[in-house]
Amino acid sequence: MKKLILILSLGLSVLTVSAQSKLDQDRAAIKSLAGYYKVTFNYAETFAPDTAYKFHPRYHSWGYEWATIVEDSPKKIAIQHLLVVGDSTVIKHWREDWVYEQPTILQYDKDNTWKKVALKPSEVKGRWTQKVYQVDDSPRYESIGTWVHVDGRHEWQSKADSPLPRREFTKRNDYNVLNRGNRIYLTPQGWMFEQDNNKVVRSADGDKIIAQEKGYEEFTKVDEAKFAFAKKWWAGQQGYWADARAAWDDVFAKNGTIKLAGKKDGKLLYEQLFDLAEKSEKEKWNSARNKAETIKIINGYISAS
Numbered sequence: 001m002k003k004l005i006l007i008l009s010l011g012l013s014v015l016t017v018s019a020q021s022k023l024d025q026d027r028a029a030i031k032s033l034a035g036y037y038k039v040t041f042n043y044a045e046t047f048a049p050d051t052a053y054k055f056h057p058r059y060h061s062w063g064y065e066w067a068t069i070v071e072d073s074p075k076k077i078a079i080q081h082l083l084v085v086g087d088s089t090v091i092k093h094w095r096e097d098w099v100y101e102q103p104t105i106l107q108y109d110k111d112n113t114w115k116k117v118a119l120k121p122s123e124v125k126g127r128w129t130q131k132v133y134q135v136d137d138s139p140r141y142e143s144i145g146t147w148v149h150v151d152g153r154h155e156w157q158s159k160a161d162s163p164l165p166r167r168e169f170t171k172r173n174d175y176n177v178l179n180r181g182n183r184i185y186l187t188p189q190g191w192m193f194e195q196d197n198n199k200v201v202r203s204a205d206g207d208k209i210i211a212q213e214k215g216y217e218e219f220t221k222v223d224e225a226k227f228a229f230a231k232k233w234w235a236g237q238q239g240y241w242a243d244a245r246a247a248w249d250d251v252f253a254k255n256g257t258i259k260l261a262g263k264k265d266g267k268l269l270y271e272q273l274f275d276l277a278e279k280s281e282k283e284k285w286n287s288a289r290n291k292a293e294t295i296k297i298i299n300g301y302i303s304a305s
Contacts, residue, residue, distance in 0.1 A: 023100070026128060026147040029154045029186060030077045030098045034067045036227050037190055037219040043167070045199075047212040055211070059167055065093065065219070066227045070238065070245075075100035080241070082230050090233040092241065092274070094140070097131040105129060105142045106252070108161040110176050110202045112260040114139050116252075128156065130182075136270035137241070137248050138260055138298075143182060155185035161200075175199040175210050193217040240280040243290035244273060250291075251298055259303040269301045 043059040064084040071078035081093040101124045107117045128147060132140040143160030162178050163169065181196035195215035201208045251258070262268065276297060280290050 022126070022149070025149045025154070026100070027074075027077065029147055029149070029156070030079075030128070031069065031072070032186060033096075033184070033191055033219075034069045034079050035190065035219075036222055036224045037065050037067065038222045039063055039065045040216075040218045040220075041167075042217075043195075043213055043215040045211045045213050049209060053211060056172075061167075064222065064226060066230050066234075067219075068234070070095075070242070071097075078245075082234060084227060084230050088229055090230045092135055092237070092277075094135065095133040095137060097133070099129045099131065101125060101127065102129040102144070105144060106131070106139055106258075108139075108141050108163065108177070112163060112262075114258050116256045119144070130156075130158065130184075132162075133248075134270065136273045137244055138269060139252075139258065141180065143180070145182075153185065155183065157181075157183040175201050177202045177207070179207075179209075187218075190219040190221045192219070236281045237277055239287075240277045240285075240290050243287045244277075244294045246287075247291045247294035247298060250295065251302070261301045261303070264300055269298070272297045272301075 040062045041059065045055045045058075048055065066082045066084060067079050068082065069077065070080045076097065076099050078095065078097045080095045083091040083093040085091065103119055103121075103124060105117050105119060106114045108114050124144065126146060127144050129142055129144045131142045134140050141160040141162035143158035145156050145158035147154065147156045160180050160182065162180055164172065164175070164178055177200040179198040179200050181198075183194040183196075185192055185194070193216070195213070195217075197213040197215060198209045199211045199213060201210060260269070264272075273294065276290075276293060279285075280293075285293075
């Protein structure tokens with residue numbers, strides 16, 4: 001009997017070490033997404049069910065991006081991306097939060113509307129949710145998947161619905177949902193964000209795919225020296241945006257559905273919050289004021305329930 005107990009005890013210890021090792025591998029892979037990069041963006045439409053559909057031109061662009069970790073706890077890692085243009089211009093870009101075994105997901109519907117959906121324990125066990133935010137920290141999409149570490153490969157994949165991508169939302173109105181097939185994997189030079197997307201018309205009658213698309217966003221490590229101005233700029237801005245994240249967390253916690261409006265008083269939400277960030281830095285506001293002023297502006301742009 002004692003021998004059986006010892007065997008069972010050893011077995012549980014091995015399982016615990018193995019599980020912890022997997023979680024550590026996951027965290028290391030996610031944290032390696034941070035760094036200093038040249039990013040190339042390549043997208044091409046590949047297939048359309050309607051033979052009369054006219055394929056849109058391929059999209060190619062590139063830029064320099066600094067991805068910096070702004071929160072690191074055992075089950076959450078937040079990475080802020082900053083776009084660097086030339087030697088003296090920095091744009092707060094998208095943010096990605098990685099949360100381990102999150103029980104809910106904010107799912108995009110259509111018409112700038114997101115709905116909170118509860119997940120089953122079996123759907124979240126051992127899995128990470130990637131929560132992607134727009135430049136003003138408003139929601140973009142969330143999706144859940146398992147990090148896989150095998151044969152020297154480290155990758156994660158998922159599916160999610162989102163609004164139109166930034167490269168198209170001011171240029172097209174022939175579809176209203178991007179059904180994303182996301183795959184992230186590490187490379188010797190950095191990492192790759194590979195996509196297999198469906199461009200969807202969503203209506204009361206259901207979803208209709210008008211075109212499929214292949215995308216590659218390649219993050220290649222570059223010299224840190226190029227980002228000296230970005231570091232200085234972010235040092236002045238990061239305090240406000242930490243408070244803005246806290247403000248958004250309050251909004252997300254209190255509402256099951258969020259609908260985001262367009263312009264108010266001639267400005268989009270990101271313009272209002274960017275102006276507020278500059279004012280906060282200049283006037284040395286404290287966190288309480290930052291959060292209160294941010295929530296006040298956000299509430300003017302959302303219909304929540």
